[in-house]
Amino acid sequence: MTREIHFCRECGTSYGVELHHIIFRSEVKALEHCKLNHTYLCGKDHRGTNGPHGSKGATANRKLKLEFQNKLEMLFDKAYLTKEEINEVLQISDKALDRLLKTLSLQKDRYVREEVIRQCMGGRLIVEEGKE
Numbered sequence: 001m002t003r004e005i006h007f008c009r010e011c012g013t014s015y016g017v018e019l020h021h022i023i024f025r026s027e028v029k030a031l032e033h034c035k036l037n038h039t040y041l042c043g044k045d046h047r048g049t050n051g052p053h054g055s056k057g058a059t060a061n062r063k064l065k066l067e068f069q070n071k072l073e074m075l076f077d078k079a080y081l082t083k084e085e086i087n088e089v090l091q092i093s094d095k096a097l098d099r100l101l102k103t104l105s106l107q108k109d110r111y112v113r114e115e116v117i118r119q120c121m122g123g124r125l126i127v128e129e130g131k132e
Contacts, residue, residue, distance in 0.1 A: 008042035016043045020052060022068045027122035030100035034090050036071060039064065066126045072117045080110035090120075 006017045017040045023031050031037040047053045052060045075089045087097050104115050118125055 006040040008045050009039050010045040011042060013042050017041065018043060018046050020046055020064075022064045023120065023122055028100070028120060030092060030096040031090070031120060033096065034092050036075075036090065037068065062126065065121065066128065069117065069121055069126055072120055076113050076116060079113050080107060081113055081116055082110055086111065086116055 005014050006019075007014050008017055020039050020041045021032065022037050022039055025032050028037075041051060045051050050056050050060060052064060054060075072089070076086070078085070083097065083101065086101070087094075090097065090100075092100070100119055101111060101116075104111050104119060114125075
């Protein structure tokens, strides 16, 4: 069995690398196993002072979440999406997908792109600074 080697996205080390959920499991449990929602960080960059789980991690969290949101905006390239199109991007279980989409309303058997992205972001879209 081959073991995958991951590298810290911040410093590049492969030592002590941990999986980080960009959108925390407590924010959107349905994305727990979504590979788009994963990044890898070494212990220092994950839990250190300036890391997402550190005491001054707000900046790091915002940066990672904005990158994730931008990726979703690029991958969800239509105004209205079917459940299948959403799952092509997220690649999560049917149960997790149902949980994610549960509160969204359908419009002509499709979901509104912005609502899907907002749901994936835990209910909040991030606005880039300098943009209104």
